[in-house]
Amino acid sequence: MIQKIIPVKGLSGTIKIPGDKSISHRSIMLGAIAEGVTEVEGFLMGADCLSTVSCFQQLGINIQETANQSLTIEGRGLMGLSEPKDVLNVGNSGTTMRLMLGLLSGQSFYATLTGDESIRQRPMKRVTQPLSNMGAKIFGRKSGTLAPLSVVGQTLKPITYHSPVASAQVKSAILLAGLYANGETTVIEPALSRDHSERMLSYFGARVKRDGLIVSIQGQPHLVGKKISVPGDISSAAFFMVAGSILPDSELVIENVGINPTRNGVITVLQEMGAKISLQNEREETGEPVADIHVKTSQLKGIKIGGDMIPTLIDEIPIIAVAAALAEGKTEIRDAAELKVKETNRIEVMAKNLTRMGVRVEELPDGLIIYGSPRIKGAEVNSFGDHRIAMSLAIAGLAASGETLINEAECATISYPRFFEDIKKLSVQGGK
Numbered sequence: 006m007i008q009k010i011i012p013v014k015g016l017s018g019t020i021k022i023p024g025d026k027s028i029s030h031r032s033i034m035l036g037a038i039a040e041g042v043t044e045v046e047g048f049l050m051g052a053d054c055l056s057t058v059s060c061f062q063q064l065g066i067n068i069q070e071t072a073n074q075s076l077t078i079e080g081r082g083l084m085g086l087s088e089p090k091d092v093l094n095v096g097n098s099g100t101t102m103r104l105m106l107g108l109l110s111g112q113s114f115y116a117t118l119t120g121d122e123s124i125r126q127r128p129m130k131r132v133t134q135p136l137s138n139m140g141a142k143i144f145g146r147k148s149g150t151l152a153p154l155s156v157v158g159q160t161l162k163p164i165t166y167h168s169p170v171a172s173a174q175v176k177s178a179i180l181l182a183g184l185y186a187n188g189e190t191t192v193i194e195p196a197l198s199r200d201h202s203e204r205m206l207s208y209f210g211a212r213v214k215r216d217g218l219i220v221s222i223q224g225q226p227h228l229v230g231k232k233i234s235v236p237g238d239i240s241s242a243a244f245f246m247v248a249g250s251i252l253p254d255s256e257l258v259i260e261n262v263g264i265n266p267t268r269n270g271v272i273t274v275l276q277e278m279g280a281k282i283s284l285q286n287e288r289e290e291t292g293e294p295v296a297d298i299h300v301k302t303s304q305l306k307g308i309k310i311g312g313d314m315i316p317t318l319i320d321e322i323p324i325i326a327v328a329a330a331l332a333e334g335k336t337e338i339r340d341a342a343e344l345k346v347k348e349t350n351r352i353e354v355m356a357k358n359l360t361r362m363g364v365r366v367e368e369l370p371d372g373l374i375i376y377g378s379p380r381i382k383g384a385e386v387n388s389f390g391d392h393r394i395a396m397s398l399a400i401a402g403l404a405a406s407g408e409t410l411i412n413e414a415e416c417a418t419i420s421y422p423r424f425f426e427d428i429k430k431l432s433v434q435g436g437k
C-alpha cells in the first residue's frame with residue numbers, strides 16, 4: 006500500500022495509543038505457563054502480538070478475546086504446553102521468535118519456528134548459543150543460527166551468561182529457559198536493556214534477583230495467573246512526541262503511556278533537544294510505571310546521543326532522526342550498531358529516506374549524523390516493510406513541504422494498526 010501524507014500545521018488533542026508491544030507478548034507467554042487464568046486488558050492487537058497469540062494457541066493454550074483489547078489466557082502450568090502439529094510462524098516478530106526459543110528449549114517435545122523474509126535474516130546465534138550452553142538442542146540454517154529453527158526440548162541446566170549485547174530478547178530467552186533449569190540462572194548485560202520480563206516474572210511469582218546489570222532467576226517456580234493492565238507503548242507515543250514538537254501548531258496529551266526507566270530515553274533526549282514535554286498523573290500499574298504525556302510545539306536543537314542510554318531508546322532512533330532533521334544544528338547518534346539487525350538495517354534505511362527528503366545525513370557504522378534544517382521536502386520514500394520506518398516517515402511528511410508517498414506503509418499494523426487514522430483525527434489542517 007502507498008500512503009500519501011499531506012503536510013499539516015500541527016497535531017492537537019488527546020490520544021490514547023495502543024498497548025505496549027513488549028509487555029503484550031510477555032503477557033501471553035507468562036499467562037500460558039502460569040497456573041490459572043490470566044486476564045489482560047489494553048493488549049496490543051497488532052500483527053506481531055497476534056503472531057504470539059496464534060503460536061500459543063498451536064501449543065494448546067486457550068486464548069479468548071473478551072472485549073476490545075482484552076484477552077483471557079487459560080494457563081496450563083510450566084509443563085502444560087503441548088507439541089504443535091505444524092510449524093509455528095512468528096511473522097515479523099523477533100520478540101516472539103527469540104523468547105519462544107528460550108521457552109521451547111525446556112519442553113518435552115519438538116517444535117519448529119519460522120517467520121517472514123526479514124525474520125529469516127535476523128541473527129539468532131545470540132540466543133541459540135547461550136541456550137545450547139544450557140543443554141538446549143536447536144537446529145536450523147547456517148549451523149543453527151538462522152530461522153527456520155527446530156527445537157527438541159531437553160532437560161536444561163542453569164548457567165551464568167555474560168551477554169555481549171544489551172538485548173532484552175537475549176536476556177529474556179535465557180531467563181525463560183532458566184524457569185525450566187534446576188537452580189539459579191544468571192544473565193549479566195553490558196548495559197541495561199528493557200526489564201519487562203523481570204518485572205512480569207516477579208509479578209507472576211518467580212524468584213528474580215536483580216543487582217544493576219546482573220539478573221538471576223530461580224528455576225522451577227510456581228507461576229500464578231494474574232490480571233495485567235498493559236500501558237500504552239512509549240515507542241508508539243514517540244511518534245506523537247516528535248510530531249507535537251516539530252509541527253508549528255501542536256498541543257497533545259498522550260494518555261496512559263508506559264514510562265519504564267529502561268524505555269524512556271526518548272523523553273530525556275527530546276527534552277535535552279529543547280522539547281516541551283512534561284509528565285502528568287504519574288502512577289504504577291501492574292508493576293510498570295505509567296503517565297500521561299503533554300507535548301507542545303518547540304524549537305529543537307541538535308545534540309549527541311550515545312553510550313548506555315542507547316538501549317533505552319533503541320526502537321525510537323528512526324523517529325529521533327526525524328526530530329533531528331528538523332532541529333537546529335547537528336545531531337550525532339552513536340553506539341547504535343544494533344540498528345543494523347532490526348526489522349531492517351535502520352541506519353541505512355533512515356539515511357536513504359531522509360536524503361530523499363532533502364536532509365543531509367551521514368551514515369556511520371554505529372549510527373547517523375544528521376544536519377538539521379527548517380525545510381525538508383516531501384518525496385517518494387519506502388519503509389522496506391519496517392513498521393517504525395513507515396511511521397517515522399509519515400511524521401517527517403507532515404512537517405515537509407509538498408506531499409510524501411510512503412511505499413509499503415501497511416506494515417504500520419505490526420505495532421500500530423490505526424496509526425494513519427489517528428494522525429488524521431489529530432491533524433490541524435494547513436501545512437507548508
Ligand code: S3P
Pocket residue numbers: 026027028100171172173174175177198199319320343
Ligand atoms: C524487545 C527488545 C528489543 C527491541 C524490540 C523488542 C523486546 O530488541 O528492539 O523491539 O520486547 O524484548 P533487542 O532485544 O534485540 O534489543
